[in-house]
Amino acid sequence: MALIFYLAVAGADEPIVQYDTIVVGLGAAGVTAASTLAKAGKKVLGLEAQNRIGGRVNTVPFGDGVVELGAEWINGQYSSRVYDTAIQNNITLLSQNLAMDVYKSDGTRDNNELVKELITYCLALIEDTNTEEDSLGAYITRKLKQHLKETHPELLNDKDFLKEFLALMDLTVDNFKGSNSWNEASTKTDYRELEGDRSLSWHRYGYKTFFELLLNTYQGGPGLANLDIKLNTEVTNIVWPQQPSTPVEVTCKDGKVYRANNVIVTVSVGVLKERHMTLFTPSLPSEKVNAISRLTVGLLDKIIISFDKPWWPVSQNLFVFLWKGEDKKKVDKEDLWTTKIYAASTDMGASNTLTLWTSGDTAKWVETIPEEIVKRKAFELLQKFLGANVTIPEPTGMVRSTWYSNPYIRGTFAFDSVSSVKYPNSRADLGKPLLDSAGIAKVLFAGEALDLTHFTNVHAASESGYKEAARILASSEN
Numbered sequence: 001m002a003l004i005f006y007l008a009v010a011g012a013d014e015p016i017v018q019y020d021t022i023v024v025g026l027g028a029a030g031v032t033a034a035s036t037l038a039k040a041g042k043k044v045l046g047l048e049a050q051n052r053i054g055g056r057v058n059t060v061p062f063g064d065g066v067v068e069l070g071a072e073w074i075n076g077q078y079s080s081r082v083y084d085t086a087i088q089n090n091i092t093l094l095s096q097n098l099a100m101d102v103y104k105s106d107g108t109r110d111n112n113e114l115v116k117e118l119i120t121y122c123l124a125l126i127e128d129t130n131t132e133e134d135s136l137g138a139y140i141t142r143k144l145k146q147h148l149k150e151t152h153p154e155l156l157n158d159k160d161f162l163k164e165f166l167a168l169m170d171l172t173v174d175n176f177k178g179s180n181s182w183n184e185a186s187t188k189t190d191y192r193e194l195e196g197d198r199s200l201s202w203h204r205y206g207y208k209t210f211f212e213l214l215l216n217t218y219q220g221g222p223g224l225a226n227l228d229i230k231l232n233t234e235v236t237n238i239v240w241p242q243q244p245s246t247p248v249e250v251t252c253k254d255g256k257v258y259r260a261n262n263v264i265v266t267v268s269v270g271v272l273k274e275r276h277m278t279l280f281t282p283s284l285p286s287e288k289v290n291a292i293s294r295l296t297v298g299l300l301d302k303i304i305i306s307f308d309k310p311w312w313p314v315s316q317n318l319f320v321f322l323w324k325g326e327d328k329k330k331v332d333k334e335d336l337w338t339t340k341i342y343a344a345s346t347d348m349g350a351s352n353t354l355t356l357w358t359s360g361d362t363a364k365w366v367e368t369i370p371e372e373i374v375k376r377k378a379f380e381l382l383q384k385f386l387g388a389n390v391t392i393p394e395p396t397g398m399v400r401s402t403w404y405s406n407p408y409i410r411g412t413f414a415f416d417s418v419s420s421v422k423y424p425n426s427r428a429d430l431g432k433p434l435l436d437s438a439g440i441a442k443v444l445f446a447g448e449a450l451d452l453t454h455f456t457n458v459h460a461a462s463e464s465g466y467k468e469a470a471r472i473l474a475s476s477e478n
């Protein structure tokens with residue numbers, strides 16, 4: 001049973017409520033944990049620093065519908081709490097089978113089929129390699145050369161083509177991992193794909209619907225009785241006691257202090273890297289500090305552009321950009337970031353928008369460039385690659401993500417890098433709860449990065465939030 005008591009505090013206009021659990025951060029992990037506990041009868045407080053729920057999921061109205069600045073797809077069906085939640089609520093998901101087409105910086109589409117075939121070959125290597133200890137860059141380059149020797153030996157002598165193609169594959173890998181270079185990404189990884197369709201979209205519902213369904217606010221639903229939510233409420237410190245039967249104390253930037261039996265922390269690894277020193281009192285044990293510093297956080301950003309109406313071939317949905325070496329040389333230094341956008345893709349939630357993808361340091365840099373310039377350069381890029389035989393109309397708008405500048409996110413997700421895989425226990429170490437001297441969990445950790453095999457995804461974040469809620473429920477039954 002929830003033990004709730006109210007204390008009058010001198011000078012404070014609100015009574016202090018003691019909660020069963022405080023959840024810090026309301027992304028996929030936090031919302032899954034908070035809703036699971038509240039539905040089980042626990043009194044829960046959710047504290048979210050930003051002015052919205054969703055974290056790295058952010059659906060915004062744009063174009064003639066909605067677009068996703070963060071997660072877009074449900075990456076697999078079995079088993080996924082995200083997929084299950086949609087299906088149980090009769091939401092029809094749509095599959096976006098990405099069919100790529102290759103466009104070149106000289107406006108031609110020479111070798112389109114060949115390049116597609118080679119990309120497909122390389123993409124399969126990203127998924128099926130997990131024993132060799134190497135960088136994906138070195139591994140894919142080696143395998144590709146063997147493959148070419150057997151299938152297209154003449155290409156091995158075409159040094160320009162090889163260089164251009166490898167640069168494209170580097171960017172493609174970076175767009176999967178959020179890495180800065182494919183030499184940073186590791187072939188060895190514990191990552192596992194889910195079964196079933198891996199590109200299901202919430203399309204015009206928007207990914208935000210997932211959170212509305214969990215919180216019972218979909219279509220004007222009343223929410224969850226046992227769950228208090230405070231937005232615009234940044235947590236600055238968490239005091240976790242050693243002494244048994246003592247509450248945790250969570251202090252917010254606005255000075256308010258909340259108490260609970262335990263707290264689930266769901267902030268990203270990027271945020272932990274920046275502020276674990278001040279966030280916890282006492283400081284985290286060295287096992288966790290090491291894990292935080294050893295995990296590698298990547299970066300992916302989107303530049304989304306709207307037009308009056310779609311002007312691209314409707315049968316295509318992924319336009320891959322292959323730069324010719326000589327064209328790249330002509331690009332001004334300050335515009336070099338435009339050569340690091342690997343593709344444009346169509347969006348499922350709007351019919352008149354295109355998403356351009358950036359990653360790593362390029363993405364970090366693009367976040368600092370004024371919007372007008374990003375919009376114009378992105379438009380020129382589309383003209384260069386796709387505009388040889390059509391007149392591309394002026395864009396009507398642009399939105400972009402800034403996942404690195406955002407102080408509450410600081411990156412996209414934790415990927416297995418050549419340096420992080422040297423410490424295979426980091427995810428597990430960070431995921432262990434902090435206990436009081438009686439062995440009761442006081443601070444629990446959840447989030448995308450802590451799922452041992454499905455990290456990076458919304459389904460991993462949700463699963464991890466569920467697991468920590470279940471841990472609390474199991475221990476409070478005794």
Ligand SMILES: Cc1cc2nc3c(=O)[nH]c(=O)nc-3n(C[C@H](O)[C@H](O)[C@H](O)COP(=O)(O)OP(=O)(O)OC[C@H]3O[C@@H](n4cnc5c(N)ncnc54)[C@H](O)[C@@H]3O)c2cc1C
Pocket residue numbers: 024025026027028029030047048049050053054055056057069070071072073074075233234235236266267268271300301302401403407408409411412413446447448449456457458459461
């Ligand atoms: C561009 C992009 C594309 C992606 N595409 C996909 C995709 O297609 N499919 C997929 O499955 N996944 C995708 N992902 C990954 C997915 O979005 C994440 O794995 C998932 O949303 C992470 O959820 P989380 O709950 O672990 O963390 P978060 O969503 O980061 O939630 C943590 C919350 O904590 C809050 N917070 C931080 N600090 C504080 C503080 N001090 N006090 C209070 N609150 C705080 C944050 O504001 C945030 O809301 C993508 C991510 C990005 C950025």
Ligand SMILES: *[C@@H]1O[C@H](CO)[C@@H](O)[C@H](O)[C@H]1NC(C)=O
Pocket residue numbers: 088089090
């Ligand atoms: C989903 O549809 C089925 C069949 O029409 C119906 O029985 C069920 O109540 C619906 N569920 C929800 C959550 O709307």
Ligand SMILES: *[C@@H]1O[C@H](CO)[C@@H](O)[C@H](O)[C@H]1NC(C)=O
Pocket residue numbers: 103107108109110385386387388389
């Ligand atoms: C434009 O048309 C020319 C001539 O048909 C063709 O070679 C080229 O590939 C086309 N370019 C694009 C981007 O469709």
